[in-house]
Amino acid sequence: MGSELAELKAEVALLRKELSRVSDEAEVRKVHFKYGYYLDKCLYNEVVDMYSDHPDTYVEFLGSRYRGKEGIKRLYNGRFQNTFVKGRNGPVRGFLLDHIMMQDIIDVDPTGTHAWCRMRALMQAGTHKSIRETHPRGHVQWWEGGLYENEYIKEDGVWKLFRYRYFPFWHAEFETGWSETKENYIPWPTKTYPEDPWGPDELIEQKMLWPDTRVVPFHYPHPVTGKRVDDDDLRAPLFGDEASSAPAPLSLALPEGQSRPGAGSREDPKVLPDLLQNKV
Template sequence: MSSEIEELKKVIGQLQKDVTRLSDQEEVRKLQYKYGYYLDKCLYKEVADLYSDHPDTCVEFLGGRYNGKEGVKRLYVERFAKAFVKGRNGPVHGFLLDHPQIQGIVDIDSTGERAKGRFRSMMSAGTHESIKDTHPRGLVQWWEGGIYENEYIKENGVWKIFRLRYFPFWHGTFEKGWSHTKPNYVPFMSKTYPEDPMGPSELLEHPMMWPDTRVVPFHYTHPATGEQVADDDLRAPHFGEDASTSLPPLVLSKAKSESS
């Protein structure tokens, strides 16, 4: 009887771990979805509050990295808010900027305090013709597709965004689509803070933009083989050419506290 009880205790212990892991996965997934809903409506203060206070917290976007909570606020509360809604927190009439968060894959690490997640966004954006003379973007409508490879951290029992890496994979105007996207459709970051008062803390190597189709590295291994995708298979050479002729594979950055 005692052996059966011990076995039951082991089973219950494992079930408790599994329930906690699944619960954490769902909380992280919900966190990312809520990020998208706040971002849709230009609620940038709420977005910034989703981020960790950890010194290695960052956002990577368009070839720049915004470091720390202050960097996060500089991107959302200053740069985005001033560009899209003239500094207010919330939407303005006639401006569309929807960021659906889909295909979420979340993995909790063995400590239960960190997580990684991969998500996709398929954004529709633009202005209504009634505000073409009052909004700085004029009359415009476009599509955007992007990949997130993010990290999350549990602070005082609450999951927060630790390192958000967004790769806007492609853009296309509504009228002509992605086949006719002009080069440098959205310019990469070129100046850092404080030279650019709303610029990133540092610039990143090898930013990418359509028609560059390199693969954003997966945080997870292949579910059947347990292997990572080979570096050369993450590259995107021209049709019929060797992978060595392509730009280098993309590399996910690491937090400074984890780089040594």
């Protein structure tokens, strides 16, 4: 009887752990989807409020990094808010900025306080012809495809945005399609804060826009082999050329001085062994 009771208790403990994991995965998914809905309608105050106040919080975007809550405010409440909606919190008539979020892969670490999400975004954007004279973008319409490799942390029982990395894969004018897209469709930032009042805290080497087709590294190992994709296989050389001729592979490595839960160092194989070991 005693052994059966112990076995039952162990089974209940496992079920509780699994239920907690599934519940956390669902909540992280909802958090990102909610972020997307706010972003669609230029509700940048609400977007910023979703980020953690943790000092290691950051956003990587277009070859730059916005660090901490103040840096994140410069990106959303500065650059985006002033460029798209002239400083208001909310949409302006005739401006479209829809982000379709999909194909999410979410993993929660064993502590239940740190999570990863890889997710694809497809954006439809542009202006209606009725505002061509009043909106600074004039009369335009374009597509964008991108990929997130994000991290989240749970603070006081609430999942929050933590480290957001968004890689815009490609842009395309609606009339001509992606095969005619000019290179460097969105110019890379060249100045940091405070020289640029809305600028990033630092410029980084992670620059990729179509027709560059490098692979954004996966936060997870292969589900069958348990291995990571080789660095050379993440590169994108010209057809028939050696991988070594192509730009260096992209990375999910942290800025100097930052670490992940349980991390002794960046190369520590004990760092979240189910998710993150080997070069992330």
